[in-house]
Amino acid sequence: MKTFTHFNASTIDEAVSLLKRYRGKANLIAGGTDILGKMKDRILPGYPEALINLKTIPGLDNISEEGDVLRIGPLAILEDIAHNETVRTNYGALAEAARRTASPHLREMGTIGGNICQDIRCWYYRNSENRFPCLRKGGGRCYALKGDTRYHSIFGGSVEEGCIAVHPSDTAPALIALDARIKTSKRTLRAEDFFQVEVSRTTVLEDDEIVTEIQVPKPESGAKSAFLKFALRKSIDFPIVNCAAKITTKGGKVDDARICLNAVHVKPYRAFMAEEAIMGKAIDDETSAEAAGNAAVSNAKPLHDNAYMVQAAKIMVKRAILACM
Numbered sequence: 001m002k003t004f005t006h007f008n009a010s011t012i013d014e015a016v017s018l019l020k021r022y023r024g025k026a027n028l029i030a031g032g033t034d035i036l037g038k039m040k041d042r043i044l045p046g047y048p049e050a051l052i053n054l055k056t057i058p059g060l061d062n063i064s065e066e067g068d069v070l071r072i073g074p075l076a077i078l079e080d081i082a083h084n085e086t087v088r089t090n091y092g093a094l095a096e097a098a099r100r101t102a103s104p105h106l107r108e109m110g111t112i113g114g115n116i117c118q119d120i121r122c123w124y125y126r127n128s129e130n131r132f133p134c135l136r137k138g139g140g141r142c143y144a145l146k147g148d149t150r151y152h153s154i155f156g157g158s159v160e161e162g163c164i165a166v167h168p169s170d171t172a173p174a175l176i177a178l179d180a181r182i183k184t185s186k187r188t189l190r191a192e193d194f195f196q197v198e199v200s201r202t203t204v205l206e207d208d209e210i211v212t213e214i215q216v217p218k219p220e221s222g223a224k225s226a227f228l229k230f231a232l233r234k235s236i237d238f239p240i241v242n243c244a245a246k247i248t249t250k251g252g253k254v255d256d257a258r259i260c261l262n263a264v265h266v267k268p269y270r271a272f273m274a275e276e277a278i279m280g281k282a283i284d285d286e287t288s289a290e291a292a293g294n295a296a297v298s299n300a301k302p303l304h305d306n307a308y309m310v311q312a313a314k315i316m317v318k319r320a321i322l323a324c325m
Contacts, residue, residue, distance in 0.1 A: 001039050002047050008056040012212055016185050018052050019208040026050040028210065030075050031104075031109040034118045041128040044200060045137055060212075061111075063087065078171070079104070081112060091216055093225035093244045097174035100229045103236040113211045115171045116194070117203055121238055122152070122165035135162045138199045148229070149303040151240060155265040156301050156312055158197040163266060164303070167195060167202060168238045172268045173260035174227050175214065177244035183213040192260075195267040195294040203296025222255070223248040226323035230312050239263040241309055243271075243316035247283070247324035254278045259320065261296065264313050271296040274317050283325050286318070293318035 009015035019026055029035055035051070038044060041299040046323075054060060062077040065086050072081065073267040081087055082099035101107055101115060119125075124132040124143040133139035144152050153164040175191040182194045186209050196204045198259040205211070219225060225246040231237035241263055257275040262268045274296035281288045293314040300310045 002209075004039075004048055005050040006053065007050060008053045010056060012057060012185055012210060015052050015054060015057065015210055016208055018050065019210070022050050025099075026052055028052050028054055030054045030111045031077070031114050033106055033110045034114060038119065042129060043126050043128060043129040045130050045133060045273065054210075059109075065090070066216070068218040070218065071281060072112060072214040072216070073113045074211040074214065078102070078110050078112060078115065081171075082107065083126040090218055091178060091225065093174040093177055093227040094171065094216065096227040097170045097229075097242075097244060100234075100242075101170040106236070109241040110170055112214060115169050116175065116214075117205070117211065118169060119202060120165040121168045123148070125165060136165060136199060144278075145303075149305040151263070151309075152303060152306055153265050154297070154300045154302045154306055154313065155269060158266040163197065166263045166265060167267050168263060169268070170227075170229060170239060170242055170262070173242060173244040173262040174225075175216065176268055176270060177227075177246045177258045178216050178219070179223060179246075181215040181256060182211060183188070183215060185210045185212055188215075192268065192270055197266045219246060220248055220256075222250055226320050228316050228320050228323065230316060235253040241312040241316050243313070243320045244321035245317070245324055246276075247321060249283075249325075251325060252284075253280055253282050255280075256322075259292070259296070259317060261313055261316065265308060271317060273298060274321075278321065280284075283321060286322065289318045289321040296321055 029051045037238045060073040062073045063084050078098040088095040135142050157164040180191040182189045227244045229239050229242040243261050245259045259271040259274045274292040277292040277295040296317040297310045297314050
């Protein structure tokens with residue numbers, strides 16, 4: 001690794017001030033499970049001049065339910081979220097998403113803030129020493145388009161229809177399904193508006209902006225949520241496809257539905273057509289859930305190596321809906 005300056009921030013304001021000083025040439029660090037690997041392998045054309053440690057800021061790791069809102073600090077580690085009794089009882093999709101992220105050791109280090117802000121995992125983008133200066137690094141082409149696309153987007157690309165790298169987070173679709181809000185040092189955003197696709201960027205966060213809290217409204221009466229993940233190995237692997245759903249029923253019929261897939265598109269993919277397919281219907285057998293799964297992938301555009309992901313996404317949607325019944 002190259003040399004860099006390390007700061008222990010004591011407040012959010014101090015961390016923001018440091019980000020402004022370095023004008024896009026500093027990175028935040030908390031658990032460090034993503035940024036340290038990127039630095040060690042030198043995957044990006046630029047190297048951070050400074051790392052700003054957020055772990056020294058008190059109060060950013062809280063998990064508490066206040067009134068009808070679950071408040072989670074960005075430094076809350078995934079293992080704590082997975083086993084928190086309040087989260088498990090009232091926000092099941094989020095607890096399960098945290099539990100299924102990575103391996104036990106990584107969950108003891110990784111934070112929820114880092115999980116939603118993590119970088120893409122495309123093997124061309126992640127290749128060491130910046131061997132592939134692709135679109136997401138400001139280069140001129142997407143190497144995956146004519147390469148190995150086994151784990152790439154089935155719903156088209158981005159960056160002028162070029163990059164097809166998928167978003168890898170497990171907790172992101174759960175937060176979207178639960179209609180969470182992301183509070184930053186500048187604003188509050190809906191979780192589904194938080195993600196973006198730009199050069200070396202997966203969120204809408206500006207260079208001097210920090211996530212300060214995640215707010216999840218308590219599900220209404222009659223609502224249940226679920227999270228499912230398909231990966232090659234149950235532990236440690238990033239998702240090939242994952243899905244979170246929150247279904248609210250009244251009188252035995254679906255009154256509201258929020259379904260989100262991830263690892264299938266460049267951003268978490270809200271399956272609106274799947275939601276519409278079950279609205280007002282009784283989910284008393286597999287027929288409606290299967291129709292929703294078919295609707296979720298009706299506009300899929302699989303590539304030469306990843307057509308299998310369409311079937312996986314279809315099944316994930318179906319099973320997530322049934323898990324909410």
